[in-house]
Amino acid sequence: MEKIEFNYFKILREMVEGSMAAATLLNEILNDYKPSELIARMSEMHEIEHSNDGLIHITQSHLIKEFLTPIDREDIQVLIEELDEPTDSIEDVLFALYMYNIHEIKPEALKFSQLICSATNALYEAIIEFQNYNKNSEIRDKIIEVNRLEEEGDNLHLNAIRNLYIKEKDAKELLIWTRTFDKFERCLDDIEKSANLLQSIILKNF
Template sequence: MKNKREYNYFEAFVNLSKFSMDSAELLCKTLCDFNTEALPAKIEEMHVIEHSADIAKHDMLNRLLKEFLPPIEREDIISLSQKIDDVTDSVEDVLIGIDIFNVKTIRPEILKFTDIIANCCKSMDVALCEFQNFKRSKTLQSKIIEINRLEEEADALYVNEVRSLYKNSNDPVELMVWTEILRRLEKCADACEDVANDIESIVMKNS
């Protein structure tokens, strides 16, 4: 009989992904209804999500220290938990960038990017939910492919928007600010793909 107090690392991965989804949803809402006066409160709300994710990750790693026989290799648990946490951190970095560069209005293409990031985080969560049953799953691979597709969509948007930016503006400050914000947004999608790659690697090692 399974010990009811046994720690479930797969559920812990999903729990971490919820923080990423929450951060992406907050980013979407904040930029869609952008208000500079409300930004400090939104940044604090984002920091609470990020800090909670850090606590959850540290709890997982502390349990791993005492684990006799984890369900997958320790290095894989450490790597995957860190990569999921990196997604939340990268989303927070976007909002911090909006603040430190003193952005007053949000460009329409930025909202397209945040939608992609939100979808990446949702797809990552679905993949992690399915990950627990990876030895029997018939859909996990398709979930990983979907994250890869969204990351490619983000890459294409990044290239197109940076190209458009430099074609249509000669303002060095504007170019610097939006190039950096677009880079931070693209990094969010990359972070989600890193999670998908880790999942795929773990599945291959344990199949």
């Protein structure tokens, strides 16, 4: 029986699909925010995160056994671990909503959520092109788009925190939303780190 080759590129795509699913779920939660449903929604989010963890374990088991890999095995290991970070960070936002007992969502949170969705989509388009990089240079444009969205997120974070400290008088709310906005920004930072690592691996391997 012919041995079926393990498709590392497919696993990488599935990792980013997990991030897109997490971003979409967070966006849905925020746009129809119901604090009473957060526990159930956290369970949904954890299933996505757990699925990504499973992909990492499967990949690691193949890396240990296989002699030849399509790109450097250490690059695969580092990349798949980095691609897991956005999903973890998105889940952390949901944890913050629950832990801080947030009952109303600020407009800036909705803007952050949309940026996160756009950034995960751009990262996915980049990872699709990764396998055929030599034949298609569009991946560079997708990575640049992730960088642009992260920069937009930095500006949003800057102004969100400033507006918070101008308008909010309650010290507890100041602390809660400062930390929550930081978690939103972390999502975009992690997506950009994944895109930048992808770029570095391309320069090394192709």
